[in-house]
Amino acid sequence: MAIDTAHKIKNDLCANGWPEPGIFESGNGSYLIYKIQLENTSENIQLLKQCLEAIGFYYSTEKIDIDEKVFNPARIAKVIGTHARKGDPIGQRPHRISRIIHLPEDPQLVPIELLKDLATMLPVEEGKKTPVSQSGNNNGNGTGIDVEKYLNHYGISVGGIKKVGSSTFYLLDECVFDSDHSPNKSAIGQHATGELFYTCFHNSCKSRTWSEAREKISGDDKLTDFMKSPILNTNEETDLSENVKFKNKTSTAVELCQKEFKEMLWAIKGIIPEGLTLLCGKPKLGKSWFSLNLALAVVSGGKAFDYVDVERGSVLYLALEDSERRLKNRLKKILGNNPPPENFHYAINWGKIDKGGVENLEDWIGKHPDTRVVVIDTLAQIRPEKSGKDLYLADYNTISKIKKVADRFQVAVIVIHHLRKSVADDPFDQVSGTLGQTGAADTVMILQRSRGSTDAELKITGRDVEEAEYAMNL
Numbered sequence: 001m002a003i004d005t006a007h008k009i010k011n012d013l014c015a016n017g018w019p020e021p022g023i024f025e026s027g028n029g030s031y032l033i034y035k036i037q038l039e040n041t042s043e044n045i046q047l048l049k050q051c052l053e054a055i056g057f058y059y060s061t062e063k064i065d066i067d068e069k070v071f072n073p074a075r076i077a078k079v080i081g082t083h084a085r086k087g088d089p090i091g092q093r094p095h096r097i098s099r100i101i102h103l104p105e106d107p108q109l110v111p112i113e114l115l116k117d118l119a120t121m122l123p124v125e126e127g128k129k130t131p132v133s134q135s136g137n138n139n140g141n142g143t144g145i146d147v148e149k150y151l152n153h154y155g156i157s158v159g160g161i162k163k164v165g166s167s168t169f170y171l172l173d174e175c176v177f178d179s180d181h182s183p184n185k186s187a188i189g190q191h192a193t194g195e196l197f198y199t200c201f202h203n204s205c206k207s208r209t210w211s212e213a214r215e216k217i218s219g220d221d222k223l224t225d226f227m228k229s230p231i232l233n234t235n236e237e238t239d240l241s242e243n244v245k246f247k248n249k250t251s252t253a254v255e256l257c258q259k260e261f262k263e264m265l266w267a268i269k270g271i272i273p274e275g276l277t278l279l280c281g282k283p284k285l286g287k288s289w290f291s292l293n294l295a296l297a298v299v300s301g302g303k304a305f306d307y308v309d310v311e312r313g314s315v316l317y318l319a320l321e322d323s324e325r326r327l328k329n330r331l332k333k334i335l336g337n338n339p340p341p342e343n344f345h346y347a348i349n350w351g352k353i354d355k356g357g358v359e360n361l362e363d364w365i366g367k368h369p370d371t372r373v374v375v376i377d378t379l380a381q382i383r384p385e386k387s388g389k390d391l392y393l394a395d396y397n398t399i400s401k402i403k404k405v406a407d408r409f410q411v412a413v414i415v416i417h418h419l420r421k422s423v424a425d426d427p428f429d430q431v432s433g434t435l436g437q438t439g440a441a442d443t444v445m446i447l448q449r450s451r452g453s454t455d456a457e458l459k460i461t462g463r464d465v466e467e468a469e470y471a472m473n474l
Helices: 002-015 042-059 112-119 147-153 210-218 253-258 287-300 324-335 357-367 391-409 435-440
Strands: 022-025 030-033 099-102 158-164 167-172 186-190 196-200 266-268 275-281 314-319 344-347 371-377 412-418 443-449 455-462 468-473
Touching (some): 002 022, 002 030, 002 042, 042 112, 147 158, 147 186, 147 210, 158 357, 266 287, 266 412, 275 287, 275 391, 275 435, 287 324, 287 344, 287 371, 287 412, 314 357, 357 371, 357 391, 391 412
Parallel strands (some): 275 412, 275 443, 314 344, 314 371, 371 412
Antiparallel strands (some): 022 030, 158 167, 167 186, 186 196
C-alpha cells in the first residue's frame, strides 16, 4: 500500500513537470528522494515544510501516513540493505530489508519554481495568504451554500471531507476540469464565512476558481435551493423565537416528480435502511449480539443472519457498556477461525451528544467515506442529562441530532435502547422514555425473546420500511 502511494505521488508530480525521483522501501514504508539544491535558510526550510504538508493533505488517509517532519536538512536515512527492526516481527508485519525500488538513470534537480508551485497547493486557513490555486472571484458567489447538498444534487461524488483550520474541503472523486486527475486530488473548499474556492493538486487546474467550477457543475442554475438559512447556525442549537421571520418556499407536485434523488442505501435490504434505527429490547436478551452479527456481516459483505445479502462497507461499533475483553470474546465466538476484519472499527468510550459526541461522529464518518453502519450501544451512554420540564422535546432533540448525521452521510445508525417493564397493547409503546424518541427515529425495531430460549421475534415499523414481524434464532 505504501509503495503504491509512493508511485501515485511520483506520477502526479511528474505530470506537473517534476523529474523522476528515486523510490525506496525503508522496511516500514516507502519514500521518494528528489535532488534539490537550496541554501540552508529559514525561508527554504519553510518552503520544503509546506511542500510536505501539501503532499500530506492530498495523500494521507486512515491507512497511509505521510511523514511531514522531514523538511529540515539534518536528516538520518536508513542504509539500504539493512533491516527495519521496530517492534517484534509478526505474520502480517515481519522485519523487512530496506531496498531500492527504482533509480533514475540521470537524476535531475527540482527547480525551485516547482517547489513553490507545490507549496501553493497547500490549503491555508482563513485570514492567511490565499494560495494561487484558491484565487479568483469567490466573494459572494456561493457564500453560505450547503456544499454537500449541492454536490450530491448534481451527481458529483465526494471521496472525503477534511478540515484545515476553519475551512472545510470536500475532496472530489473526479476533478471537475480533467477526469484523468487522480481521485481526491481536487476539492471544493469553503471558509467558515461560507466563501467557496476550487483547488487542485495538478498545475493544469492551478488557476481554476469556484466560479468556473460552478459553471461546469451546474451552469446558470440558481443556488437558492442549496443556501443555508442566514439566520441559523446549523452547527448549534438555535432558539427559534416567535420574532424570527422565515421566507417560506413552496414547490409543486410536478416539480417534485421531476427531481432525481440518490437511491436509498440499506444495511439490510428491506429491513434496516439508511437513517436512524432504534433497536429496543429488554436487558440481556440479545440486542448486542444481534447488532454485532449485523456489523460483521456488513464488513465482510456476507449474509446478515444467514438470510439476506448485504453490501460490504466499514462499520463503527460503539460498545459503550462493554470492556475490550468482553468485545474480543464475542468477536472470536462469531468469527470462529476467520481473521478479524480491518474495516471493523470500535470504541468503548465516546463523548455524550452535548459533549462533542456528534461532532466526533461526523468527523469519523467523514474520514471513512465507505462507512455503511454505525452501532451505538447504548443510547443511555451518550444521551445528555435531562433538564427542564419538556422531556418529550429533550428525547426528540437527542435522537434528531444523531439522525442528522445519518442523513448527512447516508449511513445506517443503529441505536440500542431498552424497553419499559410495563406491558402495552402496542409493543412500540414499551420503548423506554417518551414518544419523542420513536417519533424522531426513521425506523424502530423491537427484539423480543423469552429468557432461556433461543427463539426470538423482531418487530419493525418505520418511514421507509413495511411494518413486519420476523422469527429469528439467536
